Amino acid sequence: MKETTIRNLDDIPVVFDCKKLAEILGVSTFTARTIMHQPGFPVVIAGPRRHRIYKPAFLQWIEEQAKAGIK
Secondary structure, rough: OOOOOOOOOOOHHHHHHOHHHHHOHHHHHHHHHHHHHHOOEEEEOOOOOOEEHHHHHHHHHHHHHHHHOOO
């Protein structure tokens, strides 16, 4: 796996794509796409095949996952 450029929350862009999600979570792009299609995941559809994630909504989603315990 490629080394991440994400060292802290400030390194996460305000809007990012599947590849960056994979980097942030330390998973493959296939797994990132699977996560993006889960109900409740905060994805914004910016056009055909253009799914983007808004950082504040993503951080809130991560917090909710941590509180609920990832299943």
